[in-house]
Amino acid sequence: MTLSITRRLAVAGAMMAAAVALAAPAAAQTVDEIKSKGKLTIGMLVDFPPFGITTADGKPDGYDADVAKLLGKHMGVPVEIVPVTGPNRIPYLLTNKVDLLVASLGITPARAEQVQFSEPYAAIEIGLVAPANTKIKEAAELSGKRVGVARASTQDNALTAVAPKDARIMRFDDDASAVQAMLSGQVDALGLSNVVTKEIKKLAPQANYEMKFVLNRQVQGIAMRKGQDALLKWVNEFIETAKSNGELNEVHKKWLGTDLPPLTKS
Template sequence: MKKRIISVLILTFSLIFLLTGCGKKDSKSDTSLEDIKSKGKFIVGLDDSFPPMGFKDDKGNIVGFDIDLAKEVGKKLGVKVEFKPVDWDGVVLSLKNKDIDVIWNGLTITDKRKEQIGFSTPYLQNKQIVVVRKDSNIKKKADLKDKTVGVQLGSSSETALTDAKDISASLKEMKKYSNNTEALMDLQAKRLEAVVVDEVVGRYYISKKPDLYKVLDEDFGRESYGIGIRKEDKSFKEAIDKELDALKKDGTYDKISKKWFGETIKQK
């Protein structure tokens, strides 16, 4: 009798589970282009303190290169774009949980991230550039020997310079800063002789003071930026890729790039 009661209970709970499950949409189901258009918008997750890709201006508005680009894609799709600041450490989880529809904020395409999410076609090539003063005699990376070079603490620039062991070992000092602005200010004040920095960040600051800095032809490595999309959202990804390509062809991409970087920077 006891076994029979247990069997009935198991069967009952199984039926309840199946019935409640049928009423819910699978969290892993596709968010299609049609779903986005029906909603009338897509939500961009970003770190709002990453100039010039996405950051708050003096009035508290979120602005930047990626912001302008996302808005143009939204126009072509006929939907609005909502920008949602999120904790960057948890941005992938926010995407997978559908709190946001895309990650669009200078997101580097890596094999590790590819295991978790999908990516648009790469839209911007970034590299680790060397910035020096206009009057500097430094012409190439080898000239950094016995020089004091600044990097942002914990950045990909620090990693790139550290990994270039022949160069990093020859430096007088690798000086680490909490942000790139401080490093570039020390370069201007001649407390540094060079700064290694993400090109997208470096070009932005250089465009503000073009008479102070120059960039070496050599760099410390390249990477590609892409828009993070859930792997299952294939039709939405295809639509974004299509509209990004259209923006490059009609000159809109170049216009936005020159606005934020002073020149055209894109995937080659």
């Protein structure tokens, strides 16, 4: 009897705690709340060069890291960068582990149902990459081939939509794992961005990797939780300022070697 009552109380307590957690407002909903917290927490990929890399001493670096630091500079608070992966970056945002995502997140209608996107701050091209001697010119020629992608990435969605039914799409946890699979011969081709393609050409010049065809072109946005309209306004004003004063262009030239291209939401 006593044990039963104890169990009931424990269950009731757990349910109450869960209800309170669900009812609690999301952390750092506004710029003022972020400032009160004393830091800006940003989720970032660290396996997507040159947008996200890890330095020899284990620190996040790259295009996205520099944009994150600019955000903190303009807001007047230090930045804490939290490494995320392709599959967990949106869950990290939605569960309040980070305030914002500067995580090479392509702006898509499906993602826009989950998060709010800023105006674009970068752009990339997604395509099908394979060694030069692999005869692939279009999606139909992937029939019977092993094709690698980072799970839940834009290239995963784009490739899945056009690949023949008998193509074997192999999904990996991140771009680094997918690239390693191609370098080791586990896959015949890879859905990849133009910037990562550039990096693997350096890693294996003898294979002469090339982009066989383009799947899509995408712009990337800074993501935040739904309902953070004041924060969205501030971030959009930051992007406009960083574009007009040349700060964003300098970051682009530093990491991609070219001026910032025109950035427009499709």
